[in-house]
Amino acid sequence: MIVVATNLTYFLANSFLDPRANYLQLRPPRSPEQISRSLAQYNLSPDAPLLDRWWHWITGIVLHWDWGSSPVGESVNSQIAFRMGISAQLLLLSLILSTVIGVGLGVYTASRQYRFADRFHQGLSIAALNIHPAVAGLAVVLLAIALNQTLGTTLLFVAGAQSPTVSGFWPLVVDRIQHLVLPTLSLTVISYAGYHLLQRSLLLDNINSDYVRMARAKGLTRQEAIRRHGLRTSLIPVATSIAFAVPALFTGAVITETIFAWEGMGRYLVTTISKNDIHGVVAVAAFGALMTAIGAILADIAVVALDPRVRVTSS
Amino acid sequence: MTINLPGVPLTVADVESKPPPAEERMPRRGRRLSRRRLYLRRFLRNRGAVAGLVILVLLILFALLGSLLTPYTYTDVDFTSLTMPPSPEHVLGTNGTGNDTYAQAVHGLRRSLVIALAVSLLTTVISAFVGAAAAYFGGTAEKLILGIVHFLLVVPAFLILALVSQEAGGDWKVLIVVLTAFGWMLNARVVWSLSTSLREREYVQAARFMGVGSVRIVLRHLIPNIGSLLIVTFTIGVVAIVTLETALSFIGFGVQLPDVSLGTMLSDGANTISSAPWLFYFPAALLTLLTVSMALIGDGLRDALDPTSRSGGRA
Numbered sequence: 252m253i254v255v256a257t258n259l260t261y262f263l264a265n266s267f268l269d270p271r272a273n274y275l276q277l278r279p280p281r282s283p284e285q286i287s288r289s290l291a292q293y294n295l296s297p298d299a300p301l302l303d304r305w306w307h308w309i310t311g312i313v314l315h316w317d318w319g320s321s322p323v324g325e326s327v328n329s330q331i332a333f334r335m336g337i338s339a340q341l342l343l344l345s346l347i348l349s350t351v352i353g354v355g356l357g358v359y360t361a362s363r364q365y366r367f368a369d370r371f372h373q374g375l376s377i378a379a380l381n382i383h384p385a386v387a388g389l390a391v392v393l394l395a396i397a398l399n400q401t402l403g404t405t406l407l408f409v410a411g412a413q414s415p416t417v418s419g420f421w422p423l424v425v426d427r428i429q430h431l432v433l434p435t436l437s438l439t440v441i442s443y444a445g446y447h448l449l450q451r452s453l454l455l456d457n458i459n460s461d462y463v464r465m466a467r468a469k470g471l472t473r474q475e476a477i478r479r480h481g482l483r484t485s486l487i488p489v490a491t492s493i494a495f496a497v498p499a500l501f502t503g504a505v506i507t508e509t510i511f512a513w514e515g516m517g518r519y520l521v522t523t524i525s526k527n528d529i530h531g532v533v534a535v536a537a538f539g540a541l542m543t544a545i546g547a548i549l550a551d552i553a554v555v556a557l558d559p560r561v562r563v564t565s566s
Numbered sequence: 567m568t569i570n571l572p573g574v575p576l577t578v579a580d581v582e583s584k585p586p587p588a589e590e591r592m593p594r595r596g597r598r599l600s601r602r603r604l605y606l607r608r609f610l611r612n613r614g615a616v617a618g619l620v621i622l623v624l625l626i627l628f629a630l631l632g633s634l635l636t637p638y639t640y641t642d643v644d645f646t647s648l649t650m651p652p653s654p655e656h657v658l659g660t661n662g663t664g665n666d667t668y669a670q671a672v673h674g675l676r677r678s679l680v681i682a683l684a685v686s687l688l689t690t691v692i693s694a695f696v697g698a699a700a701a702y703f704g705g706t707a708e709k710l711i712l713g714i715v716h717f718l719l720v721v722p723a724f725l726i727l728a729l730v731s732q733e734a735g736g737d738w739k740v741l742i743v744v745l746t747a748f749g750w751m752l753n754a755r756v757v758w759s760l761s762t763s764l765r766e767r768e769y770v771q772a773a774r775f776m777g778v779g780s781v782r783i784v785l786r787h788l789i790p791n792i793g794s795l796l797i798v799t800f801t802i803g804v805v806a807i808v809t810l811e812t813a814l815s816f817i818g819f820g821v822q823l824p825d826v827s828l829g830t831m832l833s834d835g836a837n838t839i840s841s842a843p844w845l846f847y848f849p850a851a852l853l854t855l856l857t858v859s860m861a862l863i864g865d866g867l868r869d870a871l872d873p874t875s876r877s878g879g880r881a
Contacts, residue, residue, distance in 0.1 A: 263726060378854075383832075384813065385836070389832070506816060506817065524729060524819070525732070536725050
């Protein structure tokens with residue numbers, strides 16, 4: 252399926268994007284032949300038949316793992332390798348944070364159903380769930396600017412992944428963290444609420460079931476019975492949804508990366524499209540499909556790990 | 567193995583089966599409610615949903631009538647005040663090219679609302695018809711339709727949306743078509759899975775043996791019986807489309823200048839967030855109110871229309 256989706260994107264990108272446009276604004280102006288010639292070295296010349304180009308492209312990937320290059324000659328491979336690390340920093344941290352906060356709040360509110368804390372957090376989560384990523388990101392930026400102004404120093408940076416002038420190990424770590432806090436915060440705000448509401452409703456379904464009552468009868472405290480018996484069963488669907496959220500976070504991060512000027516994968520998608528970089532677009536699409544596949548595998552692993560009824564038999 | 571206890575009355579859990587007209591006409595001891603009254607009462611009991619409805623009505627009124635309160639239109643340029651903070655002359659200030667923010671916000675809200683409502687309506691209609699038809703016809707047609715749906719679900723939709731809408735140059739009508747074309751699949755699959763159980767019901771069998779045409783059966787017998795699901799899908803679809811459209815416009819691929827939507831306004835505000843924050847506040851507030859109110863309405867409708875609803879008390 253990944254292969255089919257990637258190839259389809261290749262043809263679609265070829266029909267919608269025209270790399271010649273990148274050369275039209277150059278001074279001195281170039282003739283169409285010159286443009287075609289310089290594009291031909293990157294296997295992007297519109298004069299060559301599409302199938303020839305496709306064959307060249309696909310053999311490059313299969314034989315040399317070479318995903319081609321952009322219309323100005325940058326290698327897609329090196330771009331992706333660089334940006335993957337940046338995206339991973341951002342996404343992994345916020346994924347972990349939103350999972351912990353979401354599940355924790357779900358357990359907390361489910362054991363206090365319909366009390367004030369439950370109502371309050373539910374209202375907050377419904378609002379947070381429906382806040383637009385751009386609004387959340389910009390609101391965080393505004394708060395950070397206000398904070399920096401009251402402190403008089405730049406405590407939290409609102410743009411970029413790191414400062415270019417910092418060197419040394421510990422200063423670099425501190426600098427990274429200063430840049431990481433805000434985008435992580437804004438991504439967490441928009442993603443924790445879904446887990447909270449899901450966890451709450453699932454746990455409420457389980458909390459009155461026989462085995463939780465049985466655990467209470469055995470002498471466990473209410474908290475412990477919920478945590479050890481109720482939570483485990485209700486975590487399964489939540490884990491599945493978290494695993495599938497990995498690719499969704501990836502597109503959600505487009506906005507966040509744009510606001511905070513992080514040159515990650517989401518930003519790469521936007522720049523490749525606006526710069527008519529066919530090979531870059533296709534590589535991003537393949538990356539997204541791969542992430543979906545990985546998410547599906549992770550979901551299966553999570554179910555096996557959590558659900559004692561599912562056994563992996565080694566025959 | 568059911569035991570009919572004499573004291574237990576039969577519950578009409580099945581909302582799908584229409585009550586006989588005789589009962590509808592004469593209310594028994596004033597206690598039996600018509601279905602519409604029942605839904606209305608359940609909906610009104612949900613305070614959040616009512617608040618959402620009020621906010622939404624206010625927003626729609628604002629989008630329709632807001633332009634009467636200002637002498638400017640969204641394209642008017644006031645060269646004497648560029649990037650001015652709110653003043654008596656421009657209630658919400660102006661942006662870098664001298665457009666009145668209030669007039670732009672009214673227009674942007676209208677644009678976003680029209681796109682979201684149109685796309686959500688179209689996707690709901692298409693998914694209902696396709697899903698129900700697939701379930702009703704069965705066999706090869708079913709396999710074919712499901713194959714197409716699954717294939718379209720794998721395709722990287724966000725990327726294609728960005729590609730196509732960029733090519734369209736920001737025309738909102740094209741945007742509606744594109745968003746619809748890639749938005750109906752998931753709902754169609756849900757409708758299909760529900761309709762597969764409906765097609766085995768007696769009234770569908772009866773209609774078939776009476777010689778009613780297949781299109782008529784799909785339209786008259788299958789689709790009305792999943793109507794409550796479709797209404798909820800519609801409201802939740804509006805939230806999703808508003809978010810998607812503003813995200814696309816924000817990164818520059820959706821609605822484009824000179825046209826204005828809430829997404830382009832947000833991206834305007836993002837560029838000048840520290841020097842001209844008033845460009846951000848108002849569109850952000852409108853967008854958040856819109857999505858949150860629609861989500862609350864969707865929740866309330868789901869509780870009201872759900873036959874197994876536990877929204878409490880006397881129905």
